[in-house]
Amino acid sequence: MGRFDGRVAVITGAARGIGLGTAQRFAQEGAAVAIVDLDESAAAESAATLGTQAVGIGCDVSDKTSVEAAVARVVEELGGLHILVNNAGVTRDNLLFKMTELDWDLVMGVHLKGAFLMSQAAQKHFVEQRYGKIVNTSSTSALGNRGQANYSAAKMGLQGFTKTLALELGAFGVNVNAVAPGFIATDMTDQTAARLKMDVEEFRRLSGEANPVKRVGHPEDIAAAVTFLASDEASYITGQTLYVDGGATISRG
Template sequence: MRLEGKVAVITGAASGIGLAVARKFAAEGAKIVIGDRNAAGVEEAAQTIGQSATATTLDIADGNSCQAIIDRAVSLHGGLDILCNIAGILDFGRFEEIDRGRWDRTISVNLSGVYQMCHAAMPHLIERRGNIVNMASAAGLVGVPFNAAYCASKHGVIGLTRALALEYSKEGVRVNAVCPGGVDTPMTKQAPPENIDWQMVMRSASWLDSGAMATTDEIADSVLFLASAEAKRITGVAFAVDGGQTAG
């Protein structure tokens, strides 16, 4: 019960890493408000988790929607201790084929969405000396070909994480980022474009277990650790959970 008595907001919780984080947080005693643009999926997730979970439809690219989920958590539970920014999108493609619309959509969800959630949550986190765990990526630490917008957004998440960690350290608010490598999620199972050199992409795969992808539970374990009191002296880190992908 490492999170007993804590209140957490978790985005992207209808599936994948976000759902795994929601389940672990609830099992560890937290009251959670979970958000996702997939309204039916996030409602189903809350029902399977039980009474400790409240579902909210969330469009992370919309600042009003981000404010609303934070307000709901505070209204329901009297405050906020943890924010987990898990929601994100992936858009593989050759750079010259990524038009401004695709670029803007990736940045608005993966980076601006994190800004909006952190901005809405920060006053409440200061009040309770809480913490933030952002979902970055190994693609925020190194370049990944055919993934320029995603790389740019995740590098931005790491920069934002480090800046906020320093700025709010005196208020006792910790801010960290998890940087997974390949993870077995619905997002990574999207049909890949045919004109991508996947041999080049796979040069940056995990070195562990013959390049096997991580499970969502393995990434959720890292999020739980950083959100818990066990990590009370850790802030401003980009915590690589990538099987050595970024080690060399």
């Protein structure tokens, strides 16, 4: 038996990267999985690889109508909803004086408004059944990162959002936590290397050397933390943010 037998997990932004790695781990441990992504065809393709009961659903997490339709479809097609992982994200990096209002609004809309709308839609089911798990994806960038005023603000905002939902929903059997990844080897960080005109492997090597464990992280590292926080083993943990960063933030307090 798996830890998540009989559970339905929704992971946003899960067609690739950390989200897909997390979806794979939930599937391996028995969950029915909904991969929610802006790109429905990519979501469907990724869902088809899981080897379990899974669906791929197109959704703009910053749009209330789209979110409500996606959650309704999950419940209809998979028979319920027990776990929500708010992982959808985008970057629009730039120094403050170059950052556009569109850059700011897009990042806030996907990360913060997206987590708000998805959590609001999911909690209706969680409260009724008096059971639910929400895990939000923050970042070490929440502590500040040059050229990421929008992203850093959104990711720290998610930590406050996590604590508040934990206070509001705890009495209804709902745990709410967050993970804050450090450098994870994904397409997104590869794009950062390209933007900096650096070789991907060299960028990863230097990033790994900068933390105590001397390696970069991988999607499965985050998936392990997310699935623990979404499991009944973590039922006495709520309102917390777990940094999964190879120790990179130790010196930052």
